């Protein structure tokens with residue numbers, strides 16, 4: 174997309190779309206840590222809980238976090254064990270509830286003090302530190318400051334702008350993965366009754382490639398394992414995932430699996446601390462264990478670390494499959510009885526040159542051999558993955574390559590085995606189950622239309638990248654965001670900012686201030702909602718975790734302001750005016766919403782009774798029992814060819830990563846304790862040989878140059894153990910370098926993990 178072809182935006186405010194390039198304050202670098210969690214995690218959790226909400230509220234928040242009948246963590250979607258610990262949370266879960274429970278308030282005086290232009294010159298970390306939003310706010314056309322506005326007026330203004338559109342396809346209804354099932358179900362119904370399937374969501378940006386790859390091969394778009402499969406597995410392969418920061422309680426499950434004899438294999442360009450050694454913070458709940466853990470060196474985690482090159486996964490798994498086939502380590506009965514397309518898969522495999530595969534993944538046969546040995550010895554294998562697999566141009570093939578290896582070993586449909594895309598946002602999977610998708614299945618629309626007696630739109634809607642393109646092309650004029658930070662979660666920051674400025678109206682339903690409130694349409698509204706930890710009229714909501722367990726979550730904290738509304742209430746209010754329908758019965762009793770869900774979505778029979786079970790219930794997952802929902806009822810092998818990633822001289826592949834002090838685009842702090850970077854976010858991790866070639870050393874500063882003039886300024890070099898030609902930076906600071914056109918084939922997920930860049934010394 175050429176900038177010059179884009180006409181002048183409606184919003185002419187001089188706002189910064191990126192966090193300022195100048196980072197003040199002291200920083201410190203240490204060597205990367207070799208052990209994760211432990212006492213530092215306990216102290217950090219307590220520090221956050223005490224500082225933000227204050228000691229009493231902080232402890233109250235932690236006491237109910239992930240407990241039965243308590244509050245489900247708003248961060249990742251790692252499941253809760255049946256037997257909950259007294260402290261059933263990790264450091265990042267503690268940060269999340271402390272962040273929501275902060276005593277700070279971004280109230281109307283705050284917005285009198287700061288214009289949106291002034292606020293945009295603050296860092297994302299600073300914006301998040303300003304506290305909870307307290308009342309609805311309106312940014313009028315050509316004005317510089319948000320003004321308070323009444324709820325009714327705000328709702329009516331949104332409805333007027335929606336009704337003022339030429340057609341419903343000019344509206345976009347975005348969802349972040351924090352949204353509860355109840356709010357998500359009503360939100361999709363609102364959009365479809367309004368006449369559109371334009372339901373982009375954060376899943377488009379993360380596990381869409383998993384959904385497409387699994388749907389193609391198994392007929393379902395979700396993982397197939399339970400927590401108990403981890404405890405019974407003999408080999409657990411973790412690909413492109415950093416559980417220590419992004420799913421920390423997974424480490425407890427991995428440690429338990431190891432104690433049960435499992436081998437762990439980490440496939441990742443970076444040797445992340447948590448997959449080196451782990452000190453379980455839960456041990457500190459037991460005096461003796463606590464001392465042992467304190468004084469000990471922790472549990473050794475990965476038995477094998479394969480520092481694969483960025484986007485070398487297809488090559489690696491093709492090589493592994495070649496070796497397994499060569500050794501006859503093919504589960505014949507399973508392959509013949511439960512799969513199809515083995516022949517085409519094998520033919521494609523035989524065409525691959527093993528040495529070329531090794532070169533492409535950047536590993537040696539000796540390095541990979543233990544993995545092949547261990548996979549050949551068992552069917553009890555669990556494959557887990559995250560963004561390191563799903564955010565590449567060939568990401569869907571990455572998923573297919575993992576599935577091929579799994580099917581070859583018959584590692585699915587029985588205990589201790591299966592596939593596990595680990596979701597990074599607490600209800601991102603649940604939102605999809607509720608119908609938050611721009612590609613709804615016909616059967617779902619049939620049931621929805623029949624049950625609510627209307628004709629749902631049938632044309633595919635816009636996913637997140639297509640939504641940005643539609644805004645740029647002035648084909649979409651109103652964006653409503655149910656949670657999230659659309660600008661910073663999206664790629665190509667300056668392009669996305671331009672797109673947002675083309676809108677007539679942007680509406681953000683949020684708990685805290687972020688940059689998407691500052692880079693807006695001509696008009697903008699902030700509708701402050703209740704947090705998940707806050708009491709909502711004695712109602713509870715439900716969520717679905719990575720392993721398809723649906724369970725309840727009930728907040729009991731006093732809301733940050735009496736002027737907040739729940740997500741459900743805001744959606745009901747919008748529906749009331751937009752659709753001229755009365756949804757207030759849903760508002761007063763969420764069981765009514767769940768009855769509607771039960772009527773429309775398979776797997777939710779007797780929903781209201783079953784979800785009141787303290788551990789909730791599992792949704793049906795046929796591949797877990799060895800049944801596949803593909804056209805022929807078999808699991809499908811995929812013929813693949815490993816992509817080649819030749820880099821021109823002086824170019825590097827960059828992956829965007831999270832620091833340990835952030836959750837998605839929410840920046841809790843400027844430290845990345847495990848990687849040894851304290852007090853700084855604009856850093857680039859660079860391979861020692863590459864640094865020598867560039868005559869750069871740790872502490873030097875560079876600009877990062879992307880395609881078509883994209884620049885990310887003022888990054889400090891940190892020489893780091895990362896494969897040659899590969900680099901890493903934190904998002905959202907480097908999202909500006911990711912072209913909106915660089916997306917995964919088949920899933921349209923931005924390819925944030927292999928962005929081509931050059932370095933320019935400052």
Ligand code: SF4
Pocket residue numbers: 239246247248249250251261262263264265266267419420421422423
């Ligand atoms: S592992 Fe995930 S869900 Fe559990 S407490 Fe930590 S961040 Fe929250």
